[in-house]
Each structure stands twice: as structure tokens, then as C-alpha cells.
Amino acid sequence: MPPNNDRLLVLFLLVGLLGACLWVLLPFASALFWAAVLAFASWPLMRLLTVRLKGRESVAASLLTAGWVILVAVPLLLFGFNLVGYVRELTELINTLRLEGLPPPPDWLAGLPVVGDELVALWRALDQQGLALFATLKPYLGQVGNWLLARSASIGSGMLELVLSLVLVFFFYRDGPRLERFVQSLLERLIGERAEHYRKLVAATVQRVVNGVIGTAAAQGLLALIGFWIAGVPGAMLLGLLTFALSLIPMGPPLAWMPATAWLVWQGDYGYAIFLGIWGMFVISGVDNVLKPYLISRGGNLPLVVVLLGVFGGIYAFGFMGLFLGPTLLAVAYSLLSDWVNEPGPTQGLPEGDRRGRPAEQAERE
Known part of the structure; x- marks a missing residue:
């Protein structure tokens, strides 16, 4: 069998093996x-x-x-x-x-x-x-x-x-260090010298999104716990944990503090109901508009709108996992396009005469 056919057969076998491995890991x-x-x-x-x-x-x-x-x-x-x-x-x-x-x-x-x-x-x-x-x-x-x-x-x-x-x-x-070395070697094999750049880009993007999402959720859960405790809502700790979980999805915290406010109205505690409604709208839900963009954009050179669109679009496209997949994909795509735009073209950096396909001396005489 010719060498090219041997190489093609090995490639097919590797692709089949990779597909079988992905099929085995798909349930997990x-x-x-x-x-x-x-x-x-x-x-x-x-x-x-x-x-x-x-x-x-x-x-x-x-x-x-x-x-x-x-x-x-x-x-x-x-x-x-x-x-x-x-x-x-x-x-x-x-x-x-x-x-x-x-x-x-x-x-x-x-x-x-x-x-x-x-x-x-x-x-x-x-x-x-x-x-x-x-x-x-x-x-x-x-x-x-x-x-x-x-x-x-x-x-x-x-x-x-x-x-x-x-x-x-x-x-x-x-096994994290060994996995990191394996991913680094794989990226270097695929994309060469830019492997380290894109590995750091993905790592920094995921780290900022994790910090922004988890940090904001923790802050909202703590603020909700304080509000529920002041208003005397039973199960304040449980509702605080529920607020933390709901904070991981867009517009989730109102699903925790709005029923608690309605319960206070039902019990006739109108003063605490007004307090909890204001606290929930302007403090619990409002901190999301300030803290999350700050934590996500801190220390990064990506436009904030790219990361935020990745968060919301990723949730719509991939479900809850898209919370991290979306911004990572957009960040890598944005970096690839930026590198391609900033890469010198075939005529950039050449003398004026060479850009026109003529010798520089002829361009000077003209």
C-alpha cells in the first residue's frame, strides 16, 4: 500500500477512535x-x-x-x-x-x-x-x-x-498540572507559536466570568439573607441560598424576594413588605448591574459588551453551561479576528514601488 494511503488509513482510525471516546464520555x-x-x-x-x-x-x-x-x-x-x-x-x-x-x-x-x-x-x-x-x-x-x-x-x-x-x-x-501540559502540547501541535497566547486568553476569560458570576451571586445571596432577616421572613437562610442559586440565571433573584414580599403583605406586615420590596429591587437585584460588569471586565482587554453578549447568548444557545462557554467562544473569536486584522498583509512593510509591482527606482523617476 502506498505511503499516502497508509497515512490516510491511520487518520481515519484516529478520527474513529476520537469519536468513540467522545461517545463514551458524552453521558458525563x-x-x-x-x-x-x-x-x-x-x-x-x-x-x-x-x-x-x-x-x-x-x-x-x-x-x-x-x-x-x-x-x-x-x-x-x-x-x-x-x-x-x-x-x-x-x-x-x-x-x-x-x-x-x-x-x-x-x-x-x-x-x-x-x-x-x-x-x-x-x-x-x-x-x-x-x-x-x-x-x-x-x-x-x-x-x-x-x-x-x-x-x-x-x-x-x-x-x-x-x-x-x-x-x-x-x-x-x-492531575491538573499534567492536564495543563497535555493541553499546551496539543495546542502547540495545532496552532504553533500562538498556543500560549490563546491558552492564556481562554484561562483569563473563564476566570473573569467565574469571578463575576459567582462573586455577584454570593453578594446577592448575602444581601438577600440580610433583607429577609431584617423583615422577619421565616427560613431566611434557606431563601438566601435560594437567591444565590437563582442569581446564576438572568432575572433570577426576584423569584426569591418577590414571593417573600407577597407573604409579608398577606401577613399584614406592610411596613416590612415595602422595605423588602425596595431592598430587593434596588439592592439585591441592583447590585447585579454594578458588580458583575466590574468583576468581569477587571484586568481584561476584551470589550465588556463581548463578554456580556457571550454570557446571555451562551445561556440561550447552550443552557446553563453556556454561561461559561458563550463568553469563551466569543473571546477566542474576537482575538482571532483581531490578530488577523493586525497581521501585516503581503504588501505591507514594502517600499512604495514594490507595492505597485514596480521597482522603487522606476517609481521615483515617475
């Missing part, structure tokens, strides 16, 4: 991705801990993995246990409303200008027609139950992926 793609994000976000801490432990990488990896278990798994377990209690209370509230109806309308509702009387009339109409309303909604309760069952199954699979991610993050910590 999400867990591998989140383990890589967790390891990447805390890699400076891994380096510091390794130095403090005199190069014992396995011990450092074990300690950091245990830290992630405490920070992530334990709050989720507490959230699950508390969620059961809140579902029970919600069921009791629905049964109470079905049997006893709505409480009398608050006095301040009638005092609202223009719409006060209409709102009081609507309140009383809903109270009188409560039984009919529940009878109307009864056929849909089964569908709601099926939907909740499906969401519970997806939450269960997500928990399993989280556990697998926490297991895999240990190996990312321990």
Missing part, C-alpha cells in the same frame, strides 16, 4: 464540565495549598474537595429538607383557603386612590367564588402533579451529576 459531559469549572475557579487556592503542604497535591486536592462538599452539598441537603416543610405548609394553606375562603380585605386596600374600590370588590368576588374556582382548577391539578414529578426527577438527576462533579473535581485538582 455535564459533570465533567462543572468539575472543570469548579477546579478552574479555585485553582489559585489549590496552588497556594500545595505550596503550604510542601507539594503534596493529593492531600491538597482532598482538602479542597471536602471544602466543596461542605459549601455545596450540605446547603443543598438543608434546602431539600426545608423544602419538604414548605411544601407541607403550602398544602395546608391551600386547604385552608378552600375550606374557609380568603380573609377580610385589608383596610389600606380600600384606601388606594382610583382602584381601591375595584380591588376590594375583586377580593370579595374571589372569596365568594373560591369553591367554584377550586372546582375549576381541580382537573388541572393532576397535570400540575405530573409536572412536579417530572421536575423532581430532573432535580434528582441533577443531584447525581453534582455528586459525580464533586468526585471528578478531585482528579482535576490532583
Whole structure:
């Protein structure tokens, strides 16, 4: 067989082997991705801990993995246990409303200008027609139950992926330097001398996005916890953790503080309800517009709009993983285009006569 055919056959075999490997790893793609994000976000801490432990990488990896278990798994377990209690209370509230109806309308509702009387009339109409309303909604309760069952199954699979991610993050910590050398060699093989530049570009972009997203979510969760505690909302710690989780998606925090505000109105604590509504709108949700752009753009030379478009577009295109994939792809594409535009063309740097395809002496004579 000619040498070219041998090389082509080897290429086909390598492509087939690579496709088979990707097929094997596909069920674990999400867990591998989140383990890589967790390891990447805390890699400076891994380096510091390794130095403090005199190069014992396995011990450092074990300690950091245990830290992630405490920070992530334990709050989720507490959230699950508390969620059961809140579902029970919600069921009791629905049964109470079905049997006893709505409480009398608050006095301040009638005092609202223009719409006060209409709102009081609507309140009383809903109270009188409560039984009919529940009878109307009864056929849909089964569908709601099926939907909740499906969401519970997806939450269960997500928990399993989280556990697998926490297991895999240990190996990312321990074998991180070897993986970094392998990626560096692969990039040098593919794109040559620009490999180091693009490796640093991807690393810096992901690091800034992780800092911006996680840092903003932590700040919003802490501010929400303070607001819930001041307003006297039960389960403030749980709602703070929920706000942290919802902060990872666009427009997520209002899903935590708006129901809490409505609950305060229901309980008649109108002063605290107004406080929590203002705190949620201008402090909890408002910090996202200031802190996230600052953390993402700090220390980088990419336009902020490129990173922000990558965040929102990535979520739309790839789901939650797009939160990190989107800005990374746009950053690499932007850098590639910038390098191509700034690269000298075939006629740049030549004398004027050479640019026109004539000798410089002839151009001078003309």
C-alpha cells in the first residue's frame, strides 16, 4: 500500500477512535464540565495549598474537595429538607383557603386612590367564588402533579451529576498540572507559536466570568439573607441560598424576594413588605448591574459588551453551561479576528514601488 494511503488509513482510525471516546464520555459531559469549572475557579487556592503542604497535591486536592462538599452539598441537603416543610405548609394553606375562603380585605386596600374600590370588590368576588374556582382548577391539578414529578426527577438527576462533579473535581485538582501540559502540547501541535497566547486568553476569560458570576451571586445571596432577616421572613437562610442559586440565571433573584414580599403583605406586615420590596429591587437585584460588569471586565482587554453578549447568548444557545462557554467562544473569536486584522498583509512593510509591482527606482523617476 502506498505511503499516502497508509497515512490516510491511520487518520481515519484516529478520527474513529476520537469519536468513540467522545461517545463514551458524552453521558458525563455535564459533570465533567462543572468539575472543570469548579477546579478552574479555585485553582489559585489549590496552588497556594500545595505550596503550604510542601507539594503534596493529593492531600491538597482532598482538602479542597471536602471544602466543596461542605459549601455545596450540605446547603443543598438543608434546602431539600426545608423544602419538604414548605411544601407541607403550602398544602395546608391551600386547604385552608378552600375550606374557609380568603380573609377580610385589608383596610389600606380600600384606601388606594382610583382602584381601591375595584380591588376590594375583586377580593370579595374571589372569596365568594373560591369553591367554584377550586372546582375549576381541580382537573388541572393532576397535570400540575405530573409536572412536579417530572421536575423532581430532573432535580434528582441533577443531584447525581453534582455528586459525580464533586468526585471528578478531585482528579482535576490532583492531575491538573499534567492536564495543563497535555493541553499546551496539543495546542502547540495545532496552532504553533500562538498556543500560549490563546491558552492564556481562554484561562483569563473563564476566570473573569467565574469571578463575576459567582462573586455577584454570593453578594446577592448575602444581601438577600440580610433583607429577609431584617423583615422577619421565616427560613431566611434557606431563601438566601435560594437567591444565590437563582442569581446564576438572568432575572433570577426576584423569584426569591418577590414571593417573600407577597407573604409579608398577606401577613399584614406592610411596613416590612415595602422595605423588602425596595431592598430587593434596588439592592439585591441592583447590585447585579454594578458588580458583575466590574468583576468581569477587571484586568481584561476584551470589550465588556463581548463578554456580556457571550454570557446571555451562551445561556440561550447552550443552557446553563453556556454561561461559561458563550463568553469563551466569543473571546477566542474576537482575538482571532483581531490578530488577523493586525497581521501585516503581503504588501505591507514594502517600499512604495514594490507595492505597485514596480521597482522603487522606476517609481521615483515617475
